Amino acid sequence: MKTDFKILIIEDELITAESIKDCILSGGFIEPQIKDNYDDAILLFHSSKISKPNLVICDIQIKGLKNGIDLAKEIRKISACHIIFLTANNKSSILDEILEIEPDAFLVKPFTESQLKTAIEICFKKYRNEKSKSKINLSPREFEIVKLIKEGLSSKEIAEKLFISLETVHTHRRKILAKNNSKNFNEIINLL
16 A cells, blocks of 8 residues: 555546546556645645645646636645646646646546556656655654744744644654754755
C-alpha cells in the first residue's frame, strides 16, 4: 500500500468522482478524500489538525463561485502538493491559465483509466524522489515550515501563512531541531 501518499479528488460529478476513486484504489493507494467545491477543499489545506494531500486531482468546473483554477492558485500559495487538472474544456485560453500554475498533468474528459493511472504514478514517483532527496526527518507540515524559513519568513509570518498559531510554529521548530539533532536551522536548510 502506498499509505503515505494522500490524494484529494475535487469533482462535483459524483459518478466521475467515484470512478476516479476506484482507479486510485486499484493502483494500491489509500482511499482518497472527495470534495465537490472550493470552500470544502481549501479547508483541508488550512486545517492544522489533518495532514495535507500530496496530490490534488481537480476538475476545473466545480460547484460554487470559484473554479478549480482558483482553487489550485490558492493551494499553490500554501502547499507544494502535486496537481492534476481534469476538464471537458480544452480551449487555449483555459490552457494558458492552467500552465501558469504548472500542474503535473492535464487530462481532457473523457480520459481513460490508463491515462489517469499514468498521471497519478508520475506524481507518486516525483513525490518519492522529493522525499528520498531529503536527508532530514520531516513530516509534511515540518517540511512546509522549513521551506518557509528558507524563504526568509519569520515565525509570525509562517503562522499567518499556514493559518496556525505562533505557538504551534515554535513547537514545530523545536521538534524539527530536536529530532534532526541540529543546533540551528542553517544545518537543516543545508540538508534540503
